Amino acid sequence: MAIVNRAEGRAYLTPLVGFLLFFLGFPAAVNLVYSISTVSFETLRSPSLSGFGNYAAVLADREFWGAVSFSMRFGVLTALAECLIGLFLAVFLTPLLAKRSYLMAPLMLPLMVAPAMIGLMYRLVLHEFAGPVPYYLFEWFGDSPAFLGVDNAFRTLLVVEILQWTPFAFLLFYMAYAAIPLEVREAASLDGASALKALWWVELPLMLPTLVIAFFIRFIDGFRVFDNVYALTGSGAGGSTTSLSIYIYQAFFKGGAIGKAVAASVVLFLASLAVLYGLNWITGRGRR
Amino acid sequence: MLNLLRWLVFVVAVLAMNFPVIVTVITSFKSARELSFNPGFWIGEPTLENYTRVLGETDRFNIYGYLFNSTIASLIGTGLAIALAFPAAYAIARSEAGRRTLLPLIINLRAVPLIIFAIPLYMMYQWLGLLDTQLGLGLILTIVNTPLALVILVNAISDVPSELDEAAKMDGASSWQVMLMIIRPVVRPAVVTTFIFGFITAWNEFLFGLMLTTSRAVPMTVGASFFFAASGGGVQWGTASAVMVLGALPPALLGLLMYRQISASLTAGAVKG
Numbered sequence: 001m002a003i004v005n006r007a008e009g010r011a012y013l014t015p016l017v018g019f020l021l022f023f024l025g026f027p028a029a030v031n032l033v034y035s036i037s038t039v040s041f042e043t044l045r046s047p048s049l050s051g052f053g054n055y056a057a058v059l060a061d062r063e064f065w066g067a068v069s070f071s072m073r074f075g076v077l078t079a080l081a082e083c084l085i086g087l088f089l090a091v092f093l094t095p096l097l098a099k100r101s102y103l104m105a106p107l108m109l110p111l112m113v114a115p116a117m118i119g120l121m122y123r124l125v126l127h128e129f130a131g132p133v134p135y136y137l138f139e140w141f142g143d144s145p146a147f148l149g150v151d152n153a154f155r156t157l158l159v160v161e162i163l164q165w166t167p168f169a170f171l172l173f174y175m176a177y178a179a180i181p182l183e184v185r186e187a188a189s190l191d192g193a194s195a196l197k198a199l200w201w202v203e204l205p206l207m208l209p210t211l212v213i214a215f216f217i218r219f220i221d222g223f224r225v226f227d228n229v230y231a232l233t234g235s236g237a238g239g240s241t242t243s244l245s246i247y248i249y250q251a252f253f254k255g256g257a258i259g260k261a262v263a264a265s266v267v268l269f270l271a272s273l274a275v276l277y278g279l280n281w282i283t284g285r286g287r288r
Numbered sequence: 289m290l291n292l293l294r295w296l297v298f299v300v301a302v303l304a305m306n307f308p309v310i311v312t313v314i315t316s317f318k319s320a321r322e323l324s325f326n327p328g329f330w331i332g333e334p335t336l337e338n339y340t341r342v343l344g345e346t347d348r349f350n351i352y353g354y355l356f357n358s359t360i361a362s363l364i365g366t367g368l369a370i371a372l373a374f375p376a377a378y379a380i381a382r383s384e385a386g387r388r389t390l391l392p393l394i395i396n397l398r399a400v401p402l403i404i405f406a407i408p409l410y411m412m413y414q415w416l417g418l419l420d421t422q423l424g425l426g427l428i429l430t431i432v433n434t435p436l437a438l439v440i441l442v443n444a445i446s447d448v449p450s451e452l453d454e455a456a457k458m459d460g461a462s463s464w465q466v467m468l469m470i471i472r473p474v475v476r477p478a479v480v481t482t483f484i485f486g487f488i489t490a491w492n493e494f495l496f497g498l499m500l501t502t503s504r505a506v507p508m509t510v511g512a513s514f515f516f517a518a519s520g521g522g523v524q525w526g527t528a529s530a531v532m533v534l535g536a537l538p539p540a541l542l543g544l545l546m547y548r549q550i551s552a553s554l555t556a557g558a559v560k561g
Contacts, residue, residue, distance in 0.1 A: 003453045004378065004463050009385030012375035012467075016434070017390065019372055023431055024397075027408035034408070089301055096294045105547045106302045112543030113309060113536045114492035116509045120516060121308035121532055123523075124315060127327075130525040132311055135327040163305050171551050217399070224401035227494040231513055245403045245495070252407050253499070265404035276396050 028269075035263040040256060054263035063239060064264060067247035070154070074243060075223035078161045082218050083211060085162070086169030090177050091199065097174070108171065110164045118164050119231025126156070153236045157229055161222060169214045176210035177203065209283065216279045220272070244268055309536070316529035323525055338530035351534060354511030358538075360422040361497075361507055362490035365429025366483055369437045372430070374479070377441035378467045382453065391442065398435040402428075406499055413500055422505045428496045433486040440485075444478030445471060481549040488539040488550075508535040 004012070035054050037047035058064050089107075097103050110118070125131050126147045137144035147156045180203055188198040204211075226245035235242040235250060242250070248268070251261035303310070315323065317334045326332060342351055380386045409428065410419070418424030448471060456466045472479075497507040506514070512535050516523055543550060 003450055003457065003466070004383040004385070006383070006385065008463050009379040009383040012379035013386050013390065016372040016376040016394075016438075020394070020397075020431070020434070023409070023427065024405055027405040027412065030408035030411070031404065089297070093294060093298055093301075096291070096298060101548070103298065104551065105544050106306065107298075108547050108551065109309065109540060109544065110305045111550075112488055112492075112540045114494060114509045114539070116494035117492070117512060117532055117536050118308055120512055120528075121312045123516065124525055124529060125308050125311045127523075127525070130315070130323055130327050130523075132327050132329060160308075163307065167305060175551070220399045220401075224403065226403065227509075230498075231494070245401060248403055248406075249495075249499070252410075258407065262407055265407065268401055269404045272400050276399055279399075280392075280396075 031262050031265055031269075034259060035266045037259060039258050054259040055267070057260050058263045058267065061260070063242065064247060066239060067242045067244045070242060071223045071225070071244040074154075074158065074161070074225060075219045075221075077158055078165070078222040079215050079218035081158070081162045082166045082169040083173075083215050085166045086171075086214070087173050087211070089166070089170045090173035091203075094174065094177055098178070104171075107167050109167075111167050111171075113164075115164060115227035116231045118160065119228035122156075122160055122228075122232050148233050148236075150236070150238055150240050153233050153241050157232065157241060160228055160232065161225065164228070165218060165221070169218060172210055172214045173207065176207045180206050212282060213279075216275070220275060224268075224272075312529045312532050315525055316533050318526055320524060320526055338526040339534075341527055342530045342534065349515055349531070351508075351511070351531060354506060354508040354535070355538075357422055357425075357501075357505050357511075358491055358508040361425040361429055361505070362487050364423060364426025365433055365490040366486035368426065368430045369433035369486055370441075370479060370482055373434055373437040373441055373482075374472075375467065377438055377445055378471060380438075380442050381445035382450065382463075391438070394435050394438055396435075397431075402432065403495060406496065409496075410499055418500075420501045420503060420505050424500055425497060425505055425507065428500065429490040429493060432493060432496075433489060436489075437482045437486060440478055440482045441475065444475040448474050477549075481546075481552065484542055484546050485550055488543055491539045511535070 033049075034047055036049060036051060038050040038053075039047040125133055128134050128144070133147070134144040145152055147153075184202060184206070185198065188202045193201065223243075224245050225243050226249070229241055229243055230246060230249075233241045235246055244264070248261050248264050251257045251264065255261075311329075314329060314331060315327075316338050317331050317336070318326070319333065319335045319337060322332050322335075342349070346352065376386065376390075380391055413419045413424050416424075418427070452470055452474070453463075453466050456470050457463070461469070491507075492509060493507070494509045497510040498513075501507065501510065512531050515528060515531050
C-alpha cells in the first residue's frame with residue numbers, strides 16, 4: 001500500500017508547481033513573445049510581433065559577443081582554479097582538519113558573505129589612497145598597478161571570484177575525500193602504493209564524479225556572474241568587464257532595449273539548457 | 289615538519305580567502321584622521337566612532353531600514369520556500385508522484401541564471417504593484433531557495449523508515465496528519481538546516497534587490513552599494529566599512545554558528561544537482 005496515493009500526491013505537489021508556474025512559467029512565456037516583438041517602455045502591454053529582428057540584432061551586436069566571451073573565459077578560468085586549489089587544500093589539510101573540525105569555520109566564512117558585499121570590500125582593499133594593497137605595494141616596491149584599469153580588471157575580478165568560491169570546491173572535495181572507505185586506503189598501502197600513487201590511481205578516480213560536478217557548478221556560477229563584478233567595476237572601462245548578466249541588465253535598464261535584452265535572455269536560457277543537458281549526460285553515464 | 293607546513297598552508301589560505309573581510313573590519317575601527325595617513329594593517333587608535341555614526345545618524349543613511357527589509361524579505365523567502373517544498377518533498381519521498389520529472393526539473397533550476405526571468409518579472413511586478421515591496425522581494429527569494437529546500441527535505445524524509453508512516457496509518461491517521469504530526473518532528477533538524485541556509489542565501493542576494501526595489505524595500509546588500517554611489521568620489525572609508533561589517537554580520541554569524549549543518553546541505557545540493 002502506498003502511503004501517499006496518487007491523488008494526494010498531486011495535491012501535495014500543487015502549491016509548489018503552481019507557484020513556480022506563476023513566477024517562472026509565465027515570465028518564460030513573456031520572454032518568448034517579447035523576444036519576437038517590437039516593444040519599448042511605452043508599449044509594454046501591447047507588443048507588436050515583428051519576427052526575429054531582436055535575435056538578429058543581438059547576434060550582430062559586438063558587445064553581446066564580448067559579454068559571451070567574458071562570461072565564458074571567466075567561468076572556465078575561475079572554475080578550473082577553484083577546483084585545483086580546492087582539491088589541493090582538501091587533500092593536504094585533511095590530516096589537520098579531521099581532528100579539529102572547528103578549523104572549517106574560518107575556511108567557510110567567505111561563503112557566508114554576500115558576493116556584492118565582497119565586491120564593495122575590494123573597492124576599499126584596492127583603493128589607491130585608503131586601500132592596504134596599493135599602500136604596501138608602494139611602500140615595498142615603489143609602484144602599484146591600476147587593479148581596476150582596462151588592462152588588469154579582468155585578472156583582478158578572477159582573483160576576487162576565486163578567493164571567495166574556492167572554499168565551496170574545497171568543501172565538496174573534503175567531504176568526498178573523507179568518504180573514501182578506509183579499506184580502500186589500506187588495500188592500496190598494503191599493495192605498496194606510495195601516498196602519491198594512491199592519490200593518483202585510487203583516490204582521485206573515486207572522487208572524479210565530485211570533481212566533475214564541482215567544476216560544472218562553479219562554471220555555471222562564474223558564467224552568470226553579476227553581483228561582485230557589478231559592485232566592483234560595473235561594466236568596467238570601455239565595457240571590458242561586461243558579463244552576460246550585466247549585458248542583459250544594462251540593455252534593459254540603461255538602454256531601454258527591451259526586445260534585445262529579452263532575446264539575449266532566451267539565448268542565455270538555451271545555452272544553460274545545453275550545459276545542463278551535457279552535465280546530466282556525463283553524470284548519468286558515470287553512474288551506469 | 290610536514291605538519292608545520294600544513295598549518296602554514298591553512299593560515300595562508302584563511303588569510304587570503306578572508307582578506308577583504310579582515311581589511312574591512314580593521315578599517316571600520318579607524319578614525320577618518322588616522323585613515324588619511326595609515327591604510328595599513330595596524331590600528332593606531334582604535335575607535336568606535338564609525339559604528340556610532342552609522343547607528344546614530346539615520347536621516348541620510350538609515351541602516352535599520354535596510355536591515356529590517358533584508359530580515360523580512362529573507363524570512364518570507366525562506367519560510368515560504370519551506371512551506372511549499374515540505375508537502376511536495378513528502379509526496380516525492382512517499383509516492384511516485386513527481387519523482388521522475390518534477391524533482392530533476394526543480395533541481396536543475398538551481399543552475400539556470402535567474403536573470404533571464406528578471407525582465408518579465410519586473411513588468412509583472414509593476415502590474416501587480418509588487419515593485420519595491422518586501423513581499424515582492426520575498427517571493428523571488430522563495431524561488432531562489434526552492435531547489436535546495438526540496439533536495440534537502442526529500443533526502444531527509446526518504447531517510448525516515450516508512451514503517452513509521454504505516455503504523456500511524458493503521459491507527460487511522462490520514463496522510464496529511466502523518467506528514468504534520470509524525471514526519472515533521474522527525475525531520476526538524478533538516479528543516480532547521482534548510483532555514484539557515486536559505487536565510488543566508490536570501491540575505492546575500494543582490495540582483496533582484498537591485499532590480500525590483502528602489503527605496504522602501506531596499507535590502508542591505510543593495511543599500512550598502514547605495515552608500516558608495518551616493519558619496520561619489522569622496523567615500524568615507526571608515527563609515528563605509530562599518531556599514532559593510534554590520535550588513536555582513538547576520539549571515540556570517542549564523543554561518544559560523546551552524547557551519548556543520550551548512551556544509552552538509554551544500555554537499556546535498558551538489559551531489560544531487
